[in-house]
Amino acid sequence: MSVAIEGKQFRLDWLKWLVAALILGGAIYANMYYDDQSVLYRALGMIVAVAVAGFIAAQTAKGAALISLGIGARTELRKVVWPTKQERNQTTLIVVAVILLMSLILWGIDSLLSWGAAQIMG
Known part of the structure; x- marks a missing residue:
């Protein structure tokens, strides 16, 4: 107190x-x-x-x-200290780009593993 x-x-x-x-x-x-x-x-x-x-x-x-x-x-x-409008916009665009990139990578890994599982199981 x-x-x-x-x-x-x-x-x-x-x-x-x-x-x-x-x-x-x-x-x-x-x-x-x-x-x-x-x-x-x-x-x-x-x-x-x-x-x-x-x-x-x-x-x-x-x-x-x-x-x-x-x-x-x-x-x-x-x-x-709050970010400026330009800093906010740039950070948002970077986050969106990283999310899109990671989603494509995870989609590719999922597709590859699904294809491999389909080949193993017939």
């Missing part, structure tokens, strides 16, 4: 997880109970419930660790 997470005190994490689970469970029940209402209102209600439950879960140790992991992953993703 990061230093910021270790230094922070998390109290009553089990209660926070219970409240978040109850909110999600209530939202799912409400979505089924109000199935005659507009889908838009039910979807907005679910979005709000998930956001509130996520905020409560983020106040726990595991929630804070998950947020820290997400921030770290985003930082690492920004360090990736």
Whole structure:
């Protein structure tokens, strides 16, 4: 865990997880109970419930660790050097050419072995 997470005190994490689970469970029940209402209102209600439950879960140790992991992953993703369009196209063409070449070689070996088996078996 990061230093910021270790230094922070998390109290009553089990209660926070219970409240978040109850909110999600209530939202799912409400979505089924109000199935005659507009889908838009039910979807907005679910979005709000998930956001509130996520905020409560983020106040726990595991929630804070998950947020820290997400921030770290985003930082690492920004360090990736993506290929240019020309590099991507050239690599794709090389892969397609190698696949075609290997398929021809394997077809030839299969045909040769099939011919040999046919000669042996009559």
